[in-house]
Amino acid sequence: VYRIGIINVTGYIGMEAARLLAYHPEFRLTAVTGRSAAGKRLGEFLPHLGQFDLTITEEIEDSVDAVISALPHAASAEALLPHIQAGTPVADLSADFRLKSAETYAEWYGREHPAPQLLADAVYGLPELHRDDLRATKIIATPGCYPTASILALAPAMREGLIEDDVIVDAKSGISGAGRGLDLKYHYAEANESVSAYGLSGHRHQPEIGQELGLLREAPQPSVTFVPHLIPMTRGILATCYAKLRRDITLERLTALYEDAYATHPFTKVHASSPGTKLTYGTNLCLLHPTVDQRAGRLVVVAAIDNLVKGGAGQAIQCLNLVFGLPEETGLRLPAVYP
Numbered sequence: 142v143y144r145i146g147i148i149n150v151t152g153y154i155g156m157e158a159a160r161l162l163a164y165h166p167e168f169r170l171t172a173v174t175g176r177s178a179a180g181k182r183l184g185e186f187l188p189h190l191g192q193f194d195l196t197i198t199e200e201i202e203d204s205v206d207a208v209i210s211a212l213p214h215a216a217s218a219e220a221l222l223p224h225i226q227a228g229t230p231v232a233d234l235s236a237d238f239r240l241k242s243a244e245t246y247a248e249w250y251g252r253e254h255p256a257p258q259l260l261a262d263a264v265y266g267l268p269e270l271h272r273d274d275l276r277a278t279k280i281i282a283t284p285g286c287y288p289t290a291s292i293l294a295l296a297p298a299m300r301e302g303l304i305e306d307d308v309i310v311d312a313k314s315g316i317s318g319a320g321r322g323l324d325l326k327y328h329y330a331e332a333n334e335s336v337s338a339y340g341l342s343g344h345r346h347q348p349e350i351g352q353e354l355g356l357l358r359e360a361p362q363p364s365v366t367f368v369p370h371l372i373p374m375t376r377g378i379l380a381t382c383y384a385k386l387r388r389d390i391t392l393e394r395l396t397a398l399y400e401d402a403y404a405t406h407p408f409t410k411v412h413a414s415s416p417g418t419k420l421t422y423g424t425n426l427c428l429l430h431p432t433v434d435q436r437a438g439r440l441v442v443v444a445a446i447d448n449l450v451k452g453g454a455g456q457a458i459q460c461l462n463l464v465f466g467l468p469e470e471t472g473l474r475l476p477a478v479y480p
């Protein structure tokens with residue numbers, strides 16, 4: 142059994158990682174940190190995690206076999222640095238190790254990268270694209286929630302050269318995607334009964350999507366128009382992705398292409414009809430529904446995930462399973478919470 146520490150258990154992603162670890166037969170949660178809650182019992186601060194006999198500390202004090210960080214960017218790389226230097230495998234849920242270029246990071250995150258020398262060692266934590274590299278890394282750059290859904294939706298078609306290098310991602314997220322911080326636009330009366338687009342001048346997840354789709358074939362990065370929307374639900378992302386087809390393809394062949402692409406991947410599955418996010422609620426699943434708009438000559442793929450699980454904490458655990466040589470689905474085969 143491996144000992145796991147979570148940095149920043151008090152945010153939505155950190156607490157979801159703790160919840161998921163309760164089901165894991167080979168990982169034991171042995172340390173949790175939190176800034177404002179340091180000194181409190183975990184179950185006192187987060188009653189739904191009362192089964193863990195742990196006190197929240199400011200830093201990870203005892204040795205652990207792996208660290209999951211759920212801090213915001215910049216703070217995350219800084220907190221992980223000593224663990225990385227000690228040779229402990231880490232899964233970072235912030236954006237700090239996702240972009241291969243420190244210049245692109247500075248452009249999108251408005252600050253110099255805190256540890257550019259480590260970028261080459263980090264592996265983008267999407268097992269469907271980087272499984273072998275993940276088995277050999279100690280720095281997992283867990284993808285953003287929107288990029289997880291968008292890249293999985295477009296990767297088989299992009300790799301195959303089926304679509305133009307010009308894609309549109311129209312995505313909706315539940316409110317937990319914005320974290321626990323307070324902001325007027327996330328108040329019940331502001332968000333409920335309303336849907337709105339944001340990030341129209343450029344969202345930080347766009348370069349990640351471009352980077353990963355660009356690695357799939359020898360061509361310049363595709364142009365990606367990414368428009369996120371806020372939806373009044375707690376969890377879930379639905380990404381509807383569009384791209385012009387380069388050649389005709391039947392629905393049967395398209396479906397077979399996607400089924401083959403993910404045949405050996407336990408969590409990413411072609412769904413027979415357009416999936417709702419509810420089917421993924423609390424699970425590590427990504428449900429895909431690829432279709433062809435024959436009249437417009439366009440590929441349309443719908444992807445549904447739970448932003449906190451496959452879009453966050455679950456995917457980090459999936460990657461750690463690979464790092465420790467465990468079956469990828471260990472501890473993560475959970476049915477959805479339904480209805």
Ligand SMILES: NC(=O)c1ccc[n+]([C@@H]2O[C@H](COP(=O)([O-])OP(=O)(O)OC[C@H]3O[C@@H](n4cnc5c(N)ncnc54)[C@H](OP(=O)(O)O)[C@@H]3O)[C@@H](O)[C@H]2O)c1
Pocket residue numbers: 149151152153154155175176177178211212213214216234235236284285286317318319320321322448449452453454
């Ligand atoms: N939410 C998602 O769906 C999602 C999905 C994938 C990845 N992520 C990433 O995961 C990370 C955590 O996201 P989240 O949604 O869980 O955030 P969150 O719920 O907003 O948690 C953030 C908490 O972090 C603490 N914090 C902020 N700055 C800190 C610092 N400099 N040092 C120590 N603690 C600090 C604050 O707690 P205090 O009360 O202690 O100040 C704050 O409440 C982010 O990097 C995010 O981009 C989020």
